[in-house]
Amino acid sequence: MSKTIVRPVIHQKPFKIKIRENATGETVETEYIHYWESPETTEERNYYIRFWWEEGNGACDCNRGGFFHRARGEEDKETCGEVKYSVDISDEQGEPIYSDMD
Numbered sequence: 001m002s003k004t005i006v007r008p009v010i011h012q013k014p015f016k017i018k019i020r021e022n023a024t025g026e027t028v029e030t031e032y033i034h035y036w037e038s039p040e041t042t043e044e045r046n047y048y049i050r051f052w053w054e055e056g057n058g059a060c061d062c063n064r065g066g067f068f069h070r071a072r073g074e075e076d077k078e079t080c081g082e083v084k085y086s087v088d089i090s091d092e093q094g095e096p097i098y099s100d101m102d
C-alpha cells in the first residue's frame, strides 16, 4: 500500500527572477514557483521570500547558479559561495520583493 503525502500548497504563482553572473555581467530572466506550507498574506510571503534570497538557501551560489544555468539550458556545476551571482526578485505582477543587484 502506498502512502500519499499531501502538502498544503497555497501559493503557486511564479515569481520572476533576474540573475546576473557578476564576473561576466550576463543576466538571465526566469521564473520559479515557491511552494508554501503556511498561510499567506502578502507581507508574510514577501518576508519569507526576502529571507530565502538574502539569508536562506537562495543566498548561496549553488542555488543561484542552478537557476542561472537551467535558464540557459546548461548543466549546473556551481559550488557554494556568496559572490558569483546577484538577483532581483519580483512577484507575478512585477512588484519588487528583493534585490541585491546594484
Ligand SMILES: [Zn+2]
Binding pocket: 060, 061, 062, 063, 079, 080, 081
Ligand atoms: Zn550552496
